[in-house]
Amino acid sequence: MRTMLALLSLMVAARVSVVQSQVDYYGRLGVTFSTKLLRDDLIQEIETRQNLAPTLALGVSLPIAPTYTAGLEGTITSAGYYSEEQDLKTDLGTLRTGSLILNLAGPIIPRLDWRAGAGVIHYWPADEQGIFLRGGPTRFLVGAGVDYRSSLLTSLDLMVSLRYDWHRFTTDELEARNFSGSQGVQRLSASVGLSRARP
Amino acid sequence: MKLAWYLPILPILATAGAGLSCADIASPSRSQPYEWRRVVTTGPTTADTLSFHWPRSRLPVRIWTQDTLNLPQHVDYGIAQWKAAFLYREFDALQVADSNAADVIVSAGVALKGGFSVMRLPSRAPECEGGTEIDLPAGSRQIQAPIRVFLNPRFAPGEPGVDECLKLTATHELGHALGIFNHSPDAGDIMYSDPVVAVLSERDRDTAERAYHIVPNLTVSDR
Numbered sequence: 001m002r003t004m005l006a007l008l009s010l011m012v013a014a015r016v017s018v019v020q021s022q023v024d025y026y027g028r029l030g031v032t033f034s035t036k037l038l039r040d041d042l043i044q045e046i047e048t049r050q051n052l053a054p055t056l057a058l059g060v061s062l063p064i065a066p067t068y069t070a071g072l073e074g075t076i077t078s079a080g081y082y083s084e085e086q087d088l089k090t091d092l093g094t095l096r097t098g099s100l101i102l103n104l105a106g107p108i109i110p111r112l113d114w115r116a117g118a119g120v121i122h123y124w125p126a127d128e129q130g131i132f133l134r135g136g137p138t139r140f141l142v143g144a145g146v147d148y149r150s151s152l153l154t155s156l157d158l159m160v161s162l163r164y165d166w167h168r169f170t171t172d173e174l175e176a177r178n179f180s181g182s183q184g185v186q187r188l189s190a191s192v193g194l195s196r197a198r199p
Numbered sequence: 200m201k202l203a204w205y206l207p208i209l210p211i212l213a214t215a216g217a218g219l220s221c222a223d224i225a226s227p228s229r230s231q232p233y234e235w236r237r238v239v240t241t242g243p244t245t246a247d248t249l250s251f252h253w254p255r256s257r258l259p260v261r262i263w264t265q266d267t268l269n270l271p272q273h274v275d276y277g278i279a280q281w282k283a284a285f286l287y288r289e290f291d292a293l294q295v296a297d298s299n300a301a302d303v304i305v306s307a308g309v310a311l312k313g314g315f316s317v318m319r320l321p322s323r324a325p326e327c328e329g330g331t332e333i334d335l336p337a338g339s340r341q342i343q344a345p346i347r348v349f350l351n352p353r354f355a356p357g358e359p360g361v362d363e364c365l366k367l368t369a370t371h372e373l374g375h376a377l378g379i380f381n382h383s384p385d386a387g388d389i390m391y392s393d394p395v396v397a398v399l400s401e402r403d404r405d406t407a408e409r410a411y412h413i414v415p416n417l418t419v420s421d422r
Contacts, residue, residue, distance in 0.1 A: 041226040043412040046287060083287040085412070090255065090288055130286045170224060173286075177404075178227035 024069060024198070026159050028057045030191025032077045037169050038131060038183055046085045048131065050095055053079030055189050057161070061105060068106045073117070075099045075163075075189075094126035099165070101143055108146065116144040121167050134172035141167040149195060159195040164188050232406040233388070237380035249335075251342060251417040252289075252378040252410050253302075259291040260377070261422075263301035263345075268356055268365055274305055277370035280389070281377055284404040289411035290377055298345075302422060303376045305348040305369070322371045322382075324394050326364035327352045331375035335417070342419045348372040367397040374403070378410050 032055045038048040054077065061071025081095040103117025123136030143165030149157040168182035237249040253260050264274045271294060278292045295301055310321070310330035321330045329350045334343040350368055352361045371394045382392040388400045399407075 039223055039226075040286070042229065042408055048287070085287075088255075092288055129282065130288060133283055174224070177286075180225045180227075181223065183224040 022063050023060060024062070024071070024196055025060045026058070026193055026195030028055075028159060028161055028191035028193025030055045030057070030161070030189055030193075032075075032079075032187050032189035035186045036183065037081070037185060038174070040179075044085050046083050048081065048083045048092070050081045051079040053077035053097075055191060057163075057189075057191055057193070061103075064104075068104060071103050071105060071115075071117075073101050073103055073115075075101075092130060095132075096124040096126070098122050098124065099141055099143075101141065101165070103143075105147070111149050113147045113149070114144070115147060115163075118142045121165075123169075123171075131171050131173055134176065137169070137171050139167045139169060141165055149198070151197065152194070153197070155197050157195045157197050159193050161191050161193075162189070163191075229405045229408065231402045232409045233383045233385070233390070233402060234381050235379040235390075235406050235410050249380065249417055250378070250410065250413060250415040251380070251419070252415050253419070255289075257302065257419065258288075259293045260302045261295045261300055262292050262303045262305060262373075263295055263298040264305040265307050267307050268350070268352065269362060270305060270307060270350060270365070270369065273350070273366045273369035274373070276366055277373040280370050280399050281373055281407065284399055284407045285411065286408070289408070292373075292377075300422060302344050302346065302419070303348060303373075304345045305350065305372075307351065308349050309351050310347070310349045322368055322392060322394055324364045324368050324371075326354055326358065326360040327368050329368035329372045331372045333375070333380075340417055342417055344420050344422045346376045348376055363397065367394050370394075370397065370399075374407070377407070378415070379406060 032053045034050045034053070036047045036049050040046045040048075055075060057073060057075045059071055059073035061069040064070045076096065076098050078094065078096040081092050083090045083092055099119060099121040101117040101119035103115050105113050105115040108114050119141050120138055121141040122138045123132070125132035125136050128135055143163055145161055145163035148160045152158040164186065166184065166186050169185045170179065170182040238246050239249060241247045262274060262278070264271045274294060281290055282292070284290075298304055309328070310332055322328065327350065329348070332347040332349075336343065350365055350372065352365060354361055356362070367389065371389050374390050379390055383390040383402060383406075385391060385402060386395060388403050389396055389398070390403055390406070
């Protein structure tokens with residue numbers, strides 16, 4: 001029995017070691033552009049938008065087939081948001097988002113990979129007021145993008161990424177005020193970072 | 200297994216495309232506002248409709264409150280109620296320690312100031328009364344700051360209902376101070392002339408939003 005357990009432990013340890021050697025991880029910094037969060041008609045048209053947002057992305061992935069990997073990518077953005085009515089802009093404070101996407105990735109050409117997946121996005125307003133009076137929403141998200149990698153050091157690659165994602169936005173406050181439906185929000189981000197060098 | 204590289208992305212793009220084709224979020228009708236503007240007679244057959252809201256450049260509105268009868272707490276409650284009525288930071292207010300720097304002064308007592316230029320907007324809840332005095336000199340289009348709000352208990356402050364009455368009347372009078380110059384005809388609204396509810400109704404909210412999205416014809420003087 002002891003021998004079997006020892007053998008099993010060795011096998012698990014060996015498997016973990018193999019998996020560790022295959023894990024790809026990366027971190028990037030960049031900016032994210034978002035389309036409008038809301039369009040309201042109150043005498044005049046009012047749009048609510050987020051400013052260009054500094055972005056931090058962290059991800060990890062594992063090979064699941066000879067050329068494909070499955071991964072998890074988390075992204076945090078933080079920027080001001082505002083309403084615009086005719087030419088009048090009103091600063092509404094700071095809005096942070098956090099997204100988590102399970103994705104699949106594969107090669108397009110050497111050094112250039114595609115990535116696509118689905119996950120969730122959560123909004124964290126700095127102040128719970130206005131459209132976020134009842135808190136920030138969590139919404140379903142789909143996204144895709146490309147990653148370009150270039151060898152930088154023996155253990156690190158330079159990674160340049162473009163991402164597009166899409167979700168539908170509304171809040172509990174907007175629903176309580178009888179806004180119907182939700183707003184399609186598209187985000188486009190560009191970022192640069194480092195990833196573990198590929199063997 | 201080797202798929203064409205673009206195949207896994209296609210479902211994502213299809214989902215996004217389907218989503219993009221959906222209608223945008225739709226605004227509510229906001230069809231229930233009551234008349235908030237003040238109609239004043241200017242001649243035998245003529246009238247003028249006066250409207251006001253605090254300009255964004257004056258926000259947050261500075262409110263000084265006399266420290267008696269829990270008035271500061273009641274005013275805080277009223278400010279929170281009115282701030283929550285808006286989606287786009289149209290209104291904001293805070294309490295200040297120096298009455299000399301205040302845009303609105305809230306005191307205990309009955310409205311005292313009289314005269315032609317003062318627009319009085321009273322309310323009479325059962326256990327207390329309130330009044331708002333807006334100083335608009337004859338022929339002028341500029342309100343003279345500060346706007347004065349008075350809150351007065353009709354019974355001893357400890358009597359049942361007095362504190363609650365002061366709270367809802369403070370919210371009602373702040374409604375006048377932020378630009379709702381008329382009373383609602385509906386008892387379910389905080390701006391009903393004899394207010395009995397302590398929270399803003401949908402009509403109160405719709406009215407305040409509308410008041411802050413039309414161009415007013417009155418301004419307010421500096422302090």
